Every structure is written in C-alpha cells, then in structure tokens.
Amino acid sequence: MDVHEHDALKPCPFCNSNEVKLFKTELSPRVCVTCFKCGARTNFFESASEAIDAWDKRYDNSGIGQCPFCGDRSYTGFMIGDGFQIACHHCFSVGPWCRSMAYALGRWSSYGSVVFDA
Numbered sequence: 001m002d003v004h005e006h007d008a009l010k011p012c013p014f015c016n017s018n019e020v021k022l023f024k025t026e027l028s029p030r031v032c033v034t035c036f037k038c039g040a041r042t043n044f045f046e047s048a049s050e051a052i053d054a055w056d057k058r059y060d061n062s063g064i065g066q067c068p069f070c071g072d073r074s075y076t077g078f079m080i081g082d083g084f085q086i087a088c089h090h091c092f093s094v095g096p097w098c099r100s101m102a103y104a105l106g107r108w109s110s111y112g113s114v115v116f117d118a
Contacts, residue, residue, distance in 0.1 A: 009033060010056045013068040014040045014096045014107055020055070022048055038096030038107075039085070042069060054091065066109075069093045075108065077101050 009020045017037035024031045030044035033055035045051040054069055066073050072090035079101075086095040086108040098104035 008056070009052060010058070012038060012040055012096075013058060014038050022051060035096070039094070040096045041094050043092035054093070067091060067093060077104060 011018050012020055012035035015035065015038040017035055019036040020033060021036060022031050023034040023041070028044065030046060031048050031051045032042045032044045033051045034041040042051055042054040045054065057070075058068055067075065067088040067090065070088060070091035070093070072088055074089040075086050076089060077084055077086050080097065083097045083099050084101045084104040085097050086104050087093070095104060095108045098107060
C-alpha cells in the first residue's frame, strides 16, 4: 500500500475532512484518492492526475442521490464488513462507510449541505 499526501486536494465532500490522500495498492499501478476519515474514495485511475481531477470535481447537489464526483444518480448500496457504503454506477466512486444503510444513503444524498461526523 502506497499513500501520498497532495496539497492540491479538496476536502472530502462527505465529511469535510482534509485527511485526503492519493492511494495505490501494491497489486496494481492504478491510483485513487481516499478520505482516511470516512472512507469515501474515487474509482482507481491510470494516473495520479486523473484521480485528483476526479476527486476535485464537484457537482451541485440539486437532487437526492447525486454522485458528488460525476453528477450521476444511479448507485448501489452494499455491505462491507459490519457496515455499508454507496457506490456510483457511472464513475464507481464510493461514499463513506456507515453503520447502517439508511445512514449511508443519507450521507450520499446530502453531501455538501450537511457535514457529518464520521
């Protein structure tokens, strides 16, 4: 696992944390941007600049369930460990880890307007 700090990254759109870093696994050369406070992340990309661009892009949350990274409204909720996350069908970004599916949906639906304490 390789983690790199990057000064240009915006805070997390879900929890407003600045604990945001580039992340690369040892198994793949692809990178993503991850919030180390709530677990939200972008999809994995071929280059750091693509991952940073995806993370720093923000869409106006004009409706419930809109992805903050690509603006799409199609998503899936899934269980991970003893909690839940929401993933965008279009860009494959993942929302923060939550103890309940209802809370995960609430955080996905209200990013940018409500800051939750993870």
